Amino acid sequence: MKRIDKIHHQLMHNFHDSSLHHLLKVQGNSAKEIAQQLKIERSNVSFELNNLVRSKKVIKIKTFPVRYIPVEVVEKAFNKKWDTEIMEVKELKGLSENQIKNDQNTSTNPLELMIGEKGSLKKAISQAKAAVFYPPHGLHMLLLGPTGSGKSLFANRIYQFAIYSDILKPGSPFITFNCADYFNNPQLLLSQLFGHKKGAFTGASEDKAGLVEQADGGILFMDEIHRLPPEGQEMLFYFIDSGSYNRLGETEHKRTSKVLFICATTENPNSALLKTFLRRIPMTIHIPSLEERSLKERVDLTTFLLGKEAERIKKNLSVHIDVYNALIHSAKFGNVGQLKSNVQLVCAHGFLHNLDRDEVVELTVRDLPDEIKQDWMSSSKNMKRSKTISEYVNITTIISPIVEDETTKIDEDLSFNLYHLIEEKVEVLNKEGLSKKEINQYILTDIHLHVRSFFNQSAFRNDNLLTFVEDGVIQMTKQLKEVAEHELNCTFDRKFIYFLSMHIDSFLKRGK
Structure with a gap:
């Protein structure tokens, strides 16, 4: 029997004859409880439980700690069909009108789906x-x-x-x-x-x-x-x-x-x-602003952004609590856009370091951008911060891909999949005979130049662009823009200069 099947079987065994009253009281099993029963590493159990949630066999109860319950058990206890569009809930209580399907479908308020809807928003x-x-x-x-x-x-x-x-x-x-x-x-x-x-x-x-x-x-x-x-x-x-x-x-x-x-x-x-x-x-x-949001909201935002990157990668992420700590408390960003940039940069590093792993991308301190890593390492508050964050995440948290509902999905700023590009570049550079160290250096140069400032909209202005790109490159790109507009009989917006100058500057810096 596969590990995932053993875990599902154990969950079914634990609750196969439970009453509704008992289910509402215990809210399922935690990963730690299943790990102890099966003598399996807790992180592996958590990984498989999240896969069971994704395959719509198990419901995740977002209590602390997080608990899990088989769909079949809940359907039997409530004597109604479970709405498998909703596989994560805050608690099992009072679900007969919402997540348990009656004859009519239930809709969701888009504004109330936002993180912070009962807090800062x-x-x-x-x-x-x-x-x-x-x-x-x-x-x-x-x-x-x-x-x-x-x-x-x-x-x-x-x-x-x-x-x-x-x-x-x-x-x-x-x-x-x-x-x-x-x-x-x-x-x-x-x-x-x-x-x-x-x-x-x-x-x-x-x-x-x-x-x-x-x-x-x-x-x-x-x-x-x-x-x-x-x-x-x-x-x-x-x-x-x-x-x-x-x-x-x-x-x-x-x-x-x-x-x-x-x-x-x-x-x-x-x-x-x-x-x-x-x-x-x-x-x-x-x-x-991000600073005005509660710690729980910042943790939830970070988890959501990590989930979106997991969806792009098509793998689960195993995120160490120190990564959460560094991202959330970094003094280098003051907004959600910068947090998004930092999350993507961490994920790109982790993806590059885990190319040979099929199931999961592990994110640790080594994957943090240097400035965030230094800030995290030099802080005397890390122990206290980690303890506070541990109320919301585990020492290692498994994050599954998040697929948003089409009615509330937002078009992403990034029109390409960064992780596909990394895989393609690694393949090309491998064929050219470069060492793993050289390949990483090449690709990380691109990642830092393109991702680091991608979500900082003010970088589209030339004075901020000088932070990343030499002035000579910007001036050349302006001339190229004029030529292109004349030849193609069209007008490019300010993003043309931003993206093309970043691309050329990245190429030149690799050459050096």
């Missing part, structure tokens, strides 16, 4: 709900928070909540626009927002619909709204007031559109935006 979620339901068509919102705090994610969840609540129709548009992409070209910016008429300006070879038109009947999310010039703000609040607009170059034709605006900024709105514009955005919602 409680007020923000309450405000968002009120704004969506406000008659007749909702209140426009302004999201305030530091870079990388999750304003884009929150805006997307508001959109999903509006559909969930039947305020918006399924398939209604959700359009994202970053004002910083066009802040130095007001004409092009207004064309993007409101569209233009053929011949309105040089290069306007045909009529074009703007974002306001595309977002009709849905939501237009305007990020970095403080980069919108005064004339853009004036046109926007005129549209908000009247519901009508003209395409650039039109004088007579009046167009209409019904749009709910969600704006986001890192700046003080009173100093960055026109007061006349601010008055049209009545609901201001504060999105907390």
